[in-house]
Amino acid sequence: MALILVLAAAAVAGLSGLPALLARGRPRLGQGCATALLVAASATGLLSAAWALVTGSAVALSGAWAVPGGSFSVSLDALSTWFLLPVFLVPGLGAIFGLQYWRQAEHAEAGGRVQFFYGVLAGGMVLLVVARNSVLFLVGWELMAVAAFFLVATDDVQAETREAAWVYLVATHLGTAALMALFALMRQASGSFDWTPLSAGSLPPAAAAAAFLLALIGFGLKAGLMPLHVWLPSAHASAPSHVSAVMSGVMIKMGLYGLVRVTSLLPAxxxxxxxxxxxxxxxxxxxxxxxxxxxxxxxxxxxxxxxxxxxxxxxxxxxxxxxxxxxxxxxxxxxxxxxxxxxxxxxxxxxxxxxxxxxxxxxxxxxxxDALGGLAAAMPxxxxxxxxxxxxxxxxxxxxxxxxxxxxxxxxxxxxxxxxxxxxxxxxxxxxxxxxxxxxxxxxxxxxxxxxxxxxxxxxxxxxxxxxxxxxxxxxxxxxxxxxxxxxxxxxxxxxxxxxxxxxxxxxxxxxxxxxxxxxxxxxxxxxxxxxxxxxxxxxxxxxxxxxxxxxxxxxxxxxxSARRTSTAGAALGTWDCGYADPSSPRxxxxxxSFAALLVGLFGWAVALRRSPAAAPAMFPAPWAFATAPIDRLLARLVVPFCQRTAGRCTRVRVLQQGVLHIYLLYILGVLLLGIVWATLSPWSRG
Amino acid sequence: MNTWRLVEGSLHLLLLLGLPPLLPGVINKTKALMAGRVGPPVLQGYYDLAKLFRKGMVFSRTTTWVFKAGPVVAWVTTVLAGLLVPLMHHAPPAAFAGDMVLLVYLLALGRFFMAAAALDTGSPFEGMGAAREVSYASLAEPALFLGFIAMAKLTGSLSLAGMFSGTLPEGWSGAAAALVLVTASWFIVLLAENSRIPFDDPNTHLELTMIHEVMVLDHSGPALGLIEHGAAMKLFIFGALVLDVLIPVTTGDPWLDWALLLAGVLLLAVLIGLVESSMARLRLNNIPKLLVAACLLALFGVILLMV
Missing domain, CATH: 1.20.120 (Four Helix Bundle (Hemerythrin (Met), subunit A))
Incomplete structure (x- = not known):
């Protein structure tokens, strides 16, 4: 029962953006409907998850599915339920927050898109958490990943945002590639894409190590584990805040869920x-x-x-x-x-x-x-x-x-x-x-x-x-x-x-x-x-x-x-000025x-501030200004050189990249044929 | 048995609240005697507190409730932290597995609010003081934890009460070197956390090298009194931790044990006074090095215990 409700909630959440997409002419109505649907789905899902957690019974459903290797195999065990709590709670609250924070009426261009993909993100996460089949899991995973790409790219008039979205897309697909390899390895051991705990002898140590490392890369990229975090800060900063809350609060946890789940399947x-x-x-x-x-x-x-x-x-x-x-x-x-x-x-x-x-x-x-300060009075x-x-x-x-x-x-x-x-x-x-x-x-x-x-x-x-x-x-x-x-x-x-x-x-x-x-x-x-x-x-x-x-x-x-003081001595006093003209001057x-300078200085090997212009002015300076920008040393010294070197090595392969759809379809056909030939000829690949 | 626990608990609280203002007095008296001066009376700390609590308070118009909450939070968390620390042979009123983590994070809560209160004034000096306080505490905390690791390894206990009783005397006969290293590390942490020389000079005002005093520049009257009392209690807490490692013995008579504790704390205050008389404050950029050294000392202690 709880599982059915959760699946229904996932479907409703996933499609909750449709009204907003369809009623583009009436954005207020569209957003209202989308939010109502998502909140209803969240509430239902949250209650069923909580109920499942209290009653403590794991339920599973399995159905045939036309996709090769896939089966619609889902289950609601304690681990899934635990992760479902934030998956339902935060997107629902985010939708309510978005009603005022990100009004669809004010964003004619991206309005419907954001509503739609916000729902898809929520639904995809539910699906991947309950999935017990590699193919089904990947469907949920990709729904989440692609929806998040469009959400990061919401404000795509800014070059910075576009770049953040592309970096994210590359990172998430790199992760998916690692996951595909991982699932292939797991199938090799268990004989099916359905997830069952692997028995101790089924994976040779080298294959088990490879599986663990692939899981670490694939899921670590999504979780933002260092040094695989490079996409995360810009993506989370560029997305609208209610989306960032979902991404930071819940989406990166999906990577951790994957790690926890897969380590529970791998033996010894x-x-x-x-x-x-x-x-x-x-x-x-x-x-x-x-x-x-x-x-x-x-x-x-x-x-x-x-x-x-x-x-x-x-x-x-x-x-x-x-x-x-x-x-x-x-x-x-x-x-x-x-x-x-x-x-x-x-x-x-x-x-x-x-x-x-x-x-x-x-x-x-x-x-x-550093442009803010003193908001306490206006925003208690x-x-x-x-x-x-x-x-x-x-x-x-x-x-x-x-x-x-x-x-x-x-x-x-x-x-x-x-x-x-x-x-x-x-x-x-x-x-x-x-x-x-x-x-x-x-x-x-x-x-x-x-x-x-x-x-x-x-x-x-x-x-x-x-x-x-x-x-x-x-x-x-x-x-x-x-x-x-x-x-x-x-x-x-x-x-x-x-x-x-x-x-x-x-x-x-x-x-x-x-x-x-x-x-x-x-x-x-x-x-x-x-x-x-x-x-x-x-x-x-x-x-x-x-x-x-x-x-x-x-x-x-x-x-x-202070009441006594104001009645006797008059006006309230300022901060003690230590003899300076106006120390409470915002400047x-x-x-x-400055507050962080001491500590940041100590961690110069990991993070540094680039100062421009670097040199201080000479004697008798004219008015002068400088700006600092944080640089991620891990990114600058490790990740960027690695990517550049890889890209350099790969230039020869770029011949394959023609940018024409037909040719890509041809590639797929070719690979399929090769696969079939290989499968029929090689005796040991039939496992 | 239960009544005795009650008596011990009340004595613990009484000592925690009553004794600390004496410590700065003893330190200052020692420094004065070393310098050939008469110095302020030993009880000056109490006089100052009495004076401060009779006074009014001034609040800058820039400040919000965070500024006023700062001293209260710092004082309350310090008292609670004090209730977790064993006083030599006497078990603390509250003890459970993991209480050393709670002790550190209680003090962190106080630090959070004191720094926030300082930033609330909008004064550049107080911002500077707050920045230094949280920066140096970041380096002192690992040293403290590494010391706890050594104690846990040595005694097999995960609570402060267990770490500093029972098998620790045997530890001194078996692993004295490690314990000396931990004591040294924690003494450095004590000096840093309580803004003593060589980290900070509690005597100067308005020098840019200062940490604690500059952070509380805008507090006055009872608020300042709470801060001063809290700071003295913090000194007492860290002193008790150092003494817990250093003198884990019991005379057998509980009252004599209390007397021993009193003597120990006073001697420690004299020792701090001697340190302060014999050296100058470090340059600001050398402070992190000394704190890292404290971490390494404790780490060596841990390694010694593992081989």
Missing amino acids: PPLWWGILLLALGALSGVIAAAAALAQHDLKRMLAFSSIENVGLITLGLGLALVGRSVHNAAWIVLGLGGALLHVLNHSLFKSLLFFGAGAVLHATATRRM VTLTAWLVGALAVSAVPGFNGLPGELMLYLGLFDVVRGGSPAVALVATACIGGLALTGALALASFVRALGAIFLGTARSPVAHAAHEPPGPMTAVLGLLGGLCLAAGLAPFLLAPALEQVVAGWAGAAARGGAAVLGDTAVRSGLGLLELAPLRTLGWAGLAVLVPVALGTAWFLRLAGRI LQYTSS
């Missing part, structure tokens, strides 16, 4: 898989957190923060894989549990932060943090919501960033305590990286909060800022409330999370190797016994209640004092770039 992971993921995750975390500090553009900063969080989640998966290869149930529970908890929590606070950025953009029409609700998001991403107690990270810390500490020296050293490095990442994230979000909302306005647009209209504020408030709730009561999610983890480890156990049955994870090592989530909830209350009461009391006290304020 060797130790190096987990260690590779631990290392990549920790590096992504630290480098992306440092890169976030260097950004001037608010949405690029948030995108880098997403890469950082993807790193943390990958680290958790690595820990779980290490646990599986050395048969330690606690590491599986803490690693995968922490990772998945962070998946859900990150989707809440990151979409909140992107919606908040949208509200700021709506009010000021600029993404440059947005400030509060964004503060909640910033505190959550900084993983402070009381908010929903900490529970997942605490589980990762505990798991890594446990590895140090009980693991072999080599693994323990890796875990030590990961704990150091996690601590550094957390502190850097805090720095970058204090910096953004200060630059955008606090102090005084740095430009006329910041002066003219205003609170967003009702629906947008409601979305911000709702997400802020959810972040708080998930921070104060993380233990409510524990039973569901245990099911997911047991399913992941259990699938591996059924695959043959003597790993861990459901029972080992279920009985001996409950999640709540391993991770003090209940205590964490109490600790959150112990922080928030005194802080709220104390602040309220203090604000009253302050109000009384003297510490900018976000």
Whole structure:
């Protein structure tokens, strides 16, 4: 029942943009209908997913499908359901946010297109999460990927946006190519494109390693794991904010879903898989957190923060894989549990932060943090919501960033305590990286909060800022409330999370190797016994209640004092000027770039600021200005040279690229014929 | 048993709230004696707090509620963090697996709000101070965590109460070198997190090399009092952590243990005073190097424990 409802919701969501596309002459009606459909689909899907999670029964459906190799095989197990929660929640909220933020009536050109592909993106993600067949999965995957391309290209009058969209398209297809190879390998082992856990002997070690690496490339590209993140920041910055929220909050999680799913199918992971993921995750975390500090553009900063969080989640998966290869149930529970908890929590606070950025953009029409400042007075609700998001991403107690990270810390500490020296050293490095990442994230979000909302306005647009209209504020408030709730009561999610983890480890156990049955994870090592989530909830209350009461009391006290002061001494006072003429002048304020200068300087090997003009003026300078732009060293030193070299090597093959449709059809025919000939002649390819 | 826990818990809270203002007094007295001056009375910290809490407050018209919330949040989080730290042989009132993570992130919450409050004034000086505070804390945090790793490895416990009791005395006989390294690393972290020399000079005002003092420039009256008291408590917390590693012994008599703790904390304050009298503040660009050195010291400690 739940599965049918979810599929129906996917279909409705996928087609929800049609009214907008058809009723182009009446954009308000079109957008209204599209939003209503999507919200209805989201609500239905969310409720059925929640119901499935509570009742805890995995259901599966399988139907024949005319596509070769494909079967309409879908299932709603705990892992799928867990990922369905953000997949349904965020796009629905985004559609409501978009009603005011991105009015179709104001975008005659792209209006219908955006509505349509927004729905397709949502529907495609649902499909790929429930799919249990490679072909069906790829259909959902490509629907999502292509829809996201058109959404990134919304504002295609700008060259920057077009470039971002093309880079994204290339990246996502590179990923799809890797996935096709992966699925071919998996079919070789299992004999069908339907997904079943592979038995231990079915894949030779080299093929298993290849499958893992292909999954890492294919899914890592979508997740934005470093160094495969190059497409992500510009794409997320260029898309409209409600789309960025869906992309950053949910779409990149689909890459992580793929990784988690495929690792549950592959048997007996060797130790190096987990260690590779631990290392990549920790590096992504630290480098992306440092890169976030260097950004001037608010949405690029948030995108880098997403890469950082993807790193943390990958680290958790690595820990779980290490646990599986050395048969330690606690590491599986803490690693995968922490990772998945962070998946859900990150989707809440990151979409909140992107919606908040949208509200700021709506009010000021600029993404440059150094052009803003002092928005707190005009936008108190947005400030509060964004503060909640910033505190959550900084993983402070009381908010929903900490529970997942605490589980990762505990798991890594446990590895140090009980693991072999080599693994323990890796875990030590990961704990150091996690601590550094957390502190850097805090720095970058204090910096953004200060630059955008606090102090005084740095430009006329910041002066003219205003609170967003009702629906947008409601979305911000709702997400802020959810972040708080998930921070104060993380233990409510524990039973569901245990099911997911047991399913992941259990699938591996059924695959043959003597790993861990459901029972080992279920009985001996409950999640709540391993991770003090209940205590964490109490600790959150112990922080928030005194802080709220104390602040309220203090604000009253302050109000009384300033009332007394204004009655006796007259006007309110400015910031203490230290003897300077006007230190609160917006031009003297510490900018976000200055704020980050110290830390960015320390991470010069990963991220740097290009300054133009580079040289300072000579003696007796005339008025002089300079601009800085962050450069991604990983991109400049590793990815771009690699791409250029590859492109150079490939020039000879370009003869094939004729740009004529007929010729491409001919290629397909040729390859098919060759394939058939090969299949009939070679004796061992019939498997 | 339960009543005794209650007595110990209240004593813990009492010490946490009451003792810290003494520490800056002791440090300053030591520095004065070393320099041949008489110096302010040892109880000056208490006098200052009493004065500040009687005064009014001035709020810049640029500021919002974030500025006013800053000191409250910082104070509350520091008190809560203090309730997680064992005081030598005495277990803290609250302990659970992973409480060291909560301790660090509680202090992070306080730092978040203090930095936000500083940025709220729009003053370039306070922005500078906030930037330095969060930057140096980013490097101090890994050092703290690496130390926790060493303790977890040594004692097999994932909670502060377990790390600093039980098997730690045997640790000193077996792995003294590692513990010395951790102590040294944490002492550096103590100096950095509490803005002492060689990281910051708490005596100067309006020097551009300053961190903590410049961040709280615009706070006044009770708000400043909360900040000063919170800062002193933070010094006490880090001091307690260092002492937990350094002197993990018990005399057997709980009251004598409390006395030992008192003596230890005061001696540590004298030690900080001696450090401050004997060296100058570092140049700003050398501070990260010292903090990285602290991380490496703790890392070497961990490696020593693993081989």
